[in-house]
Amino acid sequence: MSDTSSSQALKDFISETEEIIGTLNYDLVKLADAVETGDCDPDVLNGIFRGAHSIKGLAGMFGFDDLSSLSHAMENLLDGLRLGKVPFTQPLVDTLFSSLDVLIQLIDGKSNDENFTLDLVPILALIDQSAEGEASSAEDPLAGLDIDPGILNVLTEYEEHRLLENIRKGRAIHLLRMDFELSSFDQELAEITEQLKQQGEVVSTLPSAGEIGERIAFQILFGSELKRSDIELLLSRDDLDISTCGRADVEMEPEGFVLEEPDARPDTAMATLERLPAAVEEVDAGSSMRSISRTVRVDIDKLDLLMNIVGELVLSKSSISNIGDRIKASADKELATELAKATRILERRLHELQKGVMDVRMVPVGQLFDKMTRIVRRVSNEQGKKVDLDIRGADTELDKLIIEDVSDPLMHIIRNAIDHGLETPEERRQVGKPEKGHVQLWASQKGNHVVIEVHDDGRGIDTEGVRRKAVEKGLISEGQSLSEEEIYDLLFMAGFSTRDEVSDMSGRGVGMDVVKNNIAALSGMIEVKSTQGQGSSMIITLPITLAIIKALIVQVGDKTYAIPINSVLETLMIDADVIQTVEKREVIELRKSTVPLLRLNQVFGLDSEEEKTDEKRLFVAIVGLAEKRMGFVVDELLGQQDVVIKSLGKALSFVQGIAGAAELGNQKTILVLDVAGLMTEALRGESSLNV
């Protein structure tokens, strides 16, 4: 199994834990500063708790027992601390720092070698010892408090504890009710919380029960020494409704109270920042605090946004070129030449930018293959089959979005290969094959496409069985003779399943038709090859990226269409009389091979120039996908252009032969042809041509 494939998940793990550790370290320093006063910011403490909690979750996920038990111990200790069950002391903070050191060493070690581990007994013992402090006396929880039980019910144990702490400190407990516009409630809420935190503690933020409509109401449980009127002044909102409970009541008036400007906070943050380097030096020399990985996590939506902007820029550039051409024709030649030069430079830079953004979106298929290795392991265990998975080309790169979308189909194909393809060890022995089945998962780049192949050395596809089944299901008629290829096509038809009992693994009601549709939605194609008794192969061909494509713009009737250039092999101008008819299909001879034609005006029901075609020269775009060739007959070739593909949206996604819409420089929207879909549709039932 390839190393690169399993390392991606580990990389993700390292980069997330690293982020968490960064915050942990920062917050621990803050916590340490608060030991003297014994009064730490509950937000800081809770943040540290959550950090340990997250690492524990992740470690558990990845099966790192050592890391998991250490972070679990830390989490326990921190939980005790935040719930007031463990006293807040200097030794305790020291313990937390030591634990963090060990944590960093562990993660650092694992980033180089997954099996790296450390003796955790000493540190666990230390944590245990710290956790044994005498608990501070617990009061009767919230008994005498006049708070709506509906609110108390939704508080977490920790929030309950904070509430009590605030009461113990003699603060008033205010319940602030406000009502926000749905579109901006998150920002407004964040701003208000920030304001309130300057003056007390936000114990909990509770959405008000009721229908989520145009507006949404929130209640904030706020412990503070402020009076109700001060809060009203602070927030100055008309819709603010405050009810106050708790022991410290409206009477309490802090002497000489002035509303502080909220600049106090940045100060403390800066102070902490300055103290940070010192703390870093204290960390054991063995565990460096430098970043282990050099990756940045980016939301794919942000990349999409960038991509779209680049797309728009490319379109703007086209219109500038157009203007340049017009100036050249009409006016100042010199100016026109300069403009053309500037445009060319812009074009080159844009191209670089586009490529840069594209590159960022590219991820190795190894990420995907890694998921597959887990599937293989699990499915083979469940099926009692022995499987050897051979991965190649894990570093082949594909657009992140395509990787995401191809993951389900691929998973299904691999499950099928093991479940239906491979025989049981016993069966394999009987036919003289090694007990261990062999599944190959290969990726390679071919021009603008990436090919993912799944081969198995199992029993192969039983063509006769498939044919019989199709007859039973009424998909074909009894006497119909079918080529091998046509039989494989049956596998992808809706409602076809070769096993009577849908197997628990491959089944789940997902058919190969869904697999095929999903791949087609990515402008991809799937092919089947099989030799009975020796195994089968599924070959998926995908474009490297989807967002911006070069397209051949063609005219059919009065409509304009875009054909993705990566599937156009060449364009021809032919006389109508070179078209021959073979088995009722129009074909042309092209360098000794026969290429079937598809008249796009017929496909899209555009009759405009139909009558005239006989006396006219025709334009043909020869398209190819995998091994197949076909000629699309169009009225005009309008030229090449970059287009930004936009999805058609749900409502139109069923339209056959159309992959999406694209915008041309002149704000005109045109449709982009789904070459794979059109070809498959047209070639169905005519494999006798051997195209």
Next chain:
Amino acid sequence: MTGYKVLVVEDSPTMRQLIVFALKRIRGFQIVEANDGVDGLKKLSAEKFDLILTDINMPIMDGLKLVSMVRNDPNYKETPIIVITTEGAIEDRERALALGANEYITKPIQTMKILETVKKLMSV
């Protein structure tokens, strides 16, 4: 196609990715992700979901609030909610169930466990 819309609310991106990955094994699940309770609420208000999976311990607004909010919205009265909790956090888990969550899953999450739980609640 089942065509169910599923909301996954979880603050850890890796964890979220793993949950989504598990859910994607069910055909026709359309999955939307949220980083925390507030984000989740925002997404819930934008479109209707058929299933909600939420972590409990999250910054800004935790899972308990989300569960309570969702349960009290007439549109989401019957929508199945699965909470994701830590093994030790029995107290919070019980509160979530009391507030109307249908099921819980404990971390570390296992794909099979997620699928089983989802299947228990939905016809998929």
